[in-house]
Amino acid sequence: MTPIHIVFDASARMDKQAPSLNDCLYFGPSLTGHLTDLLLKFRLDPFAVSADISKAFLRVGLQPSDHDYTRFIWLKDPNNEKDLQAYRFRSVLFGATCSPFLLQSTLQHHFETYPTSPEVSFFMTKFYVNNLIGSLPTTVSLYSLYKVAKEVLLDAGMPLREWISNDPTFNEMVTQEGDRTTEGSDLVKVHWNYKTDHLSIKPPTFEEAPLTKWLHLSNLSKVFDPLGLFAPIIIRAKVLMQKVWKLFKRWDEIFPPELQEEWSKIKEDLENISYQEFPRFTANRGTNYSLHIFCDASEKAYGAAAYLMDLHEGANLVFSKARVASLKKKSIPQLELTANYSAVKIADYFRTVFTTDGVKITDTVIWSDSKVALHWIQNNKSKNVYVHNRVNEISQVTEVRYLYVPGEENPADLVSRGISMWQFKKSQIWFHGPSWLPNPEMWPEQTEVSTCHLPETTEEVLTTVVSEEATCPIDIRRFASLPKLINVTKLVIKFTRLLKRTIENRKTKNTGPVNSENVEVQNSEALRILIGFTQSQYFPEEMSYLNKNSHKIPTRIKCLGLFLDESRLLRCTGRLQNVDHLPYRGKFPLLLPPNSPLTGLIVIQTHEKVLHAGVQDTICKVREEYWIPTLRQCVKKMKMKCHLCNHLEGPALCRPPPPPLPACRVNSLRPYAVTGVDLTGQILICNPATKEMDKVYIVVFTCTSTRACHLEVVKDLTSTAFLNSFRRFTARRYCSR
Incomplete structure (x- = not known):
C-alpha cells in the first residue's frame, strides 16, 4: 500500500460565492459496484485474492486543454514563504469528484478491447475503485488470473501490486515474480487475515476529549462494518446516539457522568472488536443452499441476521442489518413487523446478488418470535395503515416461508438489545444460528395465531397521535x-x-x-x-x-x-x-x-x-x-x-372526444399525394452581396401520410413567391391532389 496519498482539496473556495473545482466538474455515473455485493461474493469460493493498482488515478491522463483547470500553488521551500511555484496536473488527481468515474470508465474501456474470457469478466466485476477483490474455485484459475492480469493491466500502464492470497504457494510465486505481498490486507477498511482466511474490521481510534454530541457522532462514523458482522456491539453506540439526540439540542454540550460511563464501556468493546474474526469462506458456487433470516425488535432497535446453510456443513452468518427504533412511538408488534420487512428486503437482495454468481438458493425462510407479526403477514386484514402498508410490501416478495422461533433461540435478539464484547465472544448462536437449524426435524413447532389475542393497534396509533x-x-x-x-x-x-x-x-x-x-x-x-x-x-x-x-x-x-x-x-x-x-x-x-x-x-x-x-x-x-x-x-x-x-361552479369543462383521423392520414398513399402547407415567421439572414440582413420565409410542405417535410425559401409573402415555390415543389416531388 502507498504510505502517503497527497489528496488535493478540489472543494476549496476563494469565498462563499465563488464555485470550487468540484462544483464545476461533472460527477459522472457511478460505475463502481456496491461494496457489500463485492464482499459477499468475496466469501464464496475457497481461494481468495486481492491486489490493487499502483497510483491508479495518476495513471489516467488529462487532455492538454484541461491542464489549466488543475493548477495549484506549491511551497517549494518551507522556510521561505515567498518561494511559491504554480504547477499543473497532467493526470487525474486525488480529490476531484470525477476521478473515480474517469478511472472506472478507463478500465472498462480497456477491458472491452480484449476478447471475452473468464479472467476479463472477473476484472469487469471485481474492481472497487483501484482494488481487485475476488475469489476463485481452484488454484488453476488463480494462477491463470494472475498471468492474464499482469498482461492486461500492464498493457494499460496500470500494474497490479500487493498481490495476496490465502494460498501460500501463490504468495511465494508472486514474491519471486517481484510483486511483493504484505502481512495483511485491508479490503476497504475490512481486514482480511490471509494466513487464517478470516475477516475482521479495523479497530477505530477514538479522540480523547470531553464527549459531546458531535464528537460521539464522529466516533460512531469511524466504525465501519459493511457486512454487519458486529452489529450486536455497534448497535449499542447507535442507541446511545439516539438517546443523546433526544436529551440534548446543542452539539457542544458535554455528556453527563452516567452517559460518559456508558460510552466508556461501549468504547472499550469497540477498541477490542478486531480480536474477533469470522471465517471468510462460507459457500461454493454451484452448490445448493438454503437462506435463513432471523429478525427481532425491541423498544430500542430492530434488525435481521442472514445465514447460508448447507445440510452437510451447517450454517454460517453472512450478513446482518440493525437499525435503531423510530422516535415516533410504535408498538412492539409493529416494530416486529418492521423487522420482518427488513428481513424480506435482505432475502430479495441475496437472491439478486447470489443468483448472478452461481449460488443456488433453493429455500428461503424468515424466522420471527412475534406471532402477531406473523399473523399480520399471513392474513392481511388489519385496519391500521402502518401495518397494512408494510404487509403489502412484504407480500410482493414471493417464494418465502415465514416461521415462528422462540425468543431465546432467536439470534436477532442480540441485535435488538445489544450485547457486550464478552457476551459476543461466547455467543455461538450469532456465528452459526440455532443448533437445531441444520436438522429440519428439530425445528420449533408451528402453531396458528388466534385473532382474539391480537392487540388493537388502531387504538394505540390514535392515542399516540392525539395524546x-x-x-x-x-x-x-x-x-x-x-x-x-x-x-x-x-x-x-x-x-x-x-x-x-x-x-x-x-x-x-x-x-x-x-x-x-x-x-x-x-x-x-x-x-x-x-x-x-x-x-x-x-x-x-x-x-x-x-x-x-x-x-x-x-x-x-x-x-x-x-x-x-x-x-x-x-x-x-x-x-x-x-x-x-x-x-x-x-x-x-x-x-x-x-x-x-x-x-x-x-x-x-x-x-x-x-x-x-x-x-x-x-x-x-x-x-x-x-x-x-x-x-x-x-x-x-x-x-x-x-x-x-x-x-x-360546476365541474370543469370537458373536452369533446377526438374525431377519427381522416382517410388520407391512415391509408397508404404515395408521398405528398395529400399535402399540407404552412409558412414560418420571418428569418433574418446575411446577404453575402450587400453584407446586410435580409428577411426570408420558409414554406413547409408536409405529407399527411408519411409525415415527410419539404422546405422552400421565399423572399416575401406574396402570391407570386408562393406559386413559384409550389412549382419548385411539384417539380421535385409530386403534384398533390
Whole structure:
C-alpha cells in the first residue's frame, strides 16, 4: 500500500460565492459496484485474492486543454514563504469528484478491447475503485488470473501490486515474480487475515476529549462494518446516539457522568472488536443452499441476521442489518413487523446478488418470535395503515416461508438489545444460528395465531397521535360547523362550573337555561378556550418559552413577534399598531396552525360569512382576526369541500372526444399525394452581396401520410413567391391532389 496519498482539496473556495473545482466538474455515473455485493461474493469460493493498482488515478491522463483547470500553488521551500511555484496536473488527481468515474470508465474501456474470457469478466466485476477483490474455485484459475492480469493491466500502464492470497504457494510465486505481498490486507477498511482466511474490521481510534454530541457522532462514523458482522456491539453506540439526540439540542454540550460511563464501556468493546474474526469462506458456487433470516425488535432497535446453510456443513452468518427504533412511538408488534420487512428486503437482495454468481438458493425462510407479526403477514386484514402498508410490501416478495422461533433461540435478539464484547465472544448462536437449524426435524413447532389475542393497534396509533389533545374534553374532528362546536363547548363549560359549585357548596344549584343576554360573551369564551387548547397542542415550544419554562427562543417567536395576551393566548405583533380605526384583534391577530380541525371550521364559517366569495375575499376576512401560516392553501382546501360552491361552479369543462383521423392520414398513399402547407415567421439572414440582413420565409410542405417535410425559401409573402415555390415543389416531388 502507498504510505502517503497527497489528496488535493478540489472543494476549496476563494469565498462563499465563488464555485470550487468540484462544483464545476461533472460527477459522472457511478460505475463502481456496491461494496457489500463485492464482499459477499468475496466469501464464496475457497481461494481468495486481492491486489490493487499502483497510483491508479495518476495513471489516467488529462487532455492538454484541461491542464489549466488543475493548477495549484506549491511551497517549494518551507522556510521561505515567498518561494511559491504554480504547477499543473497532467493526470487525474486525488480529490476531484470525477476521478473515480474517469478511472472506472478507463478500465472498462480497456477491458472491452480484449476478447471475452473468464479472467476479463472477473476484472469487469471485481474492481472497487483501484482494488481487485475476488475469489476463485481452484488454484488453476488463480494462477491463470494472475498471468492474464499482469498482461492486461500492464498493457494499460496500470500494474497490479500487493498481490495476496490465502494460498501460500501463490504468495511465494508472486514474491519471486517481484510483486511483493504484505502481512495483511485491508479490503476497504475490512481486514482480511490471509494466513487464517478470516475477516475482521479495523479497530477505530477514538479522540480523547470531553464527549459531546458531535464528537460521539464522529466516533460512531469511524466504525465501519459493511457486512454487519458486529452489529450486536455497534448497535449499542447507535442507541446511545439516539438517546443523546433526544436529551440534548446543542452539539457542544458535554455528556453527563452516567452517559460518559456508558460510552466508556461501549468504547472499550469497540477498541477490542478486531480480536474477533469470522471465517471468510462460507459457500461454493454451484452448490445448493438454503437462506435463513432471523429478525427481532425491541423498544430500542430492530434488525435481521442472514445465514447460508448447507445440510452437510451447517450454517454460517453472512450478513446482518440493525437499525435503531423510530422516535415516533410504535408498538412492539409493529416494530416486529418492521423487522420482518427488513428481513424480506435482505432475502430479495441475496437472491439478486447470489443468483448472478452461481449460488443456488433453493429455500428461503424468515424466522420471527412475534406471532402477531406473523399473523399480520399471513392474513392481511388489519385496519391500521402502518401495518397494512408494510404487509403489502412484504407480500410482493414471493417464494418465502415465514416461521415462528422462540425468543431465546432467536439470534436477532442480540441485535435488538445489544450485547457486550464478552457476551459476543461466547455467543455461538450469532456465528452459526440455532443448533437445531441444520436438522429440519428439530425445528420449533408451528402453531396458528388466534385473532382474539391480537392487540388493537388502531387504538394505540390514535392515542399516540392525539395524546396532545388529552386535556381537551371535546373531539373537534367530529364537528362539521363552528357554531355547533361552540354550542357543545358552552354546555361542557356550564356543566364543569355547575359541578365545581356543587362540590364547593351543595346548596348552590344552577340548572336554568342559558341567559340570552350573555350568549355573545359565552360564545367568545368557548371559542377562546378552544383556541387555547389548539395552540397548546400545535405550539408547545412557543408556549413553554413564553411561560418561562424554556431558555431557547423558537424561530416562530422571532419571525412573528409572538406574545401571550391576558387570556394566555398566542398573538402576533404586526405593523398596524398605529391604525386608530383597527380593533385590537386586527392589530394583534391570534395565531392558528394551518392543519388543525378548528382552523378548518373557522375558515369554513368565514367563507360562509362572505357569501361564498372567492379565495382572496375569504383570506382578507380571516386575517381581520387570525394569522394562519400558508392560509391560501388552507382556504383553497376548505373551498373545495364547500358543497354550495361545487354545485354553483360546476365541474370543469370537458373536452369533446377526438374525431377519427381522416382517410388520407391512415391509408397508404404515395408521398405528398395529400399535402399540407404552412409558412414560418420571418428569418433574418446575411446577404453575402450587400453584407446586410435580409428577411426570408420558409414554406413547409408536409405529407399527411408519411409525415415527410419539404422546405422552400421565399423572399416575401406574396402570391407570386408562393406559386413559384409550389412549382419548385411539384417539380421535385409530386403534384398533390
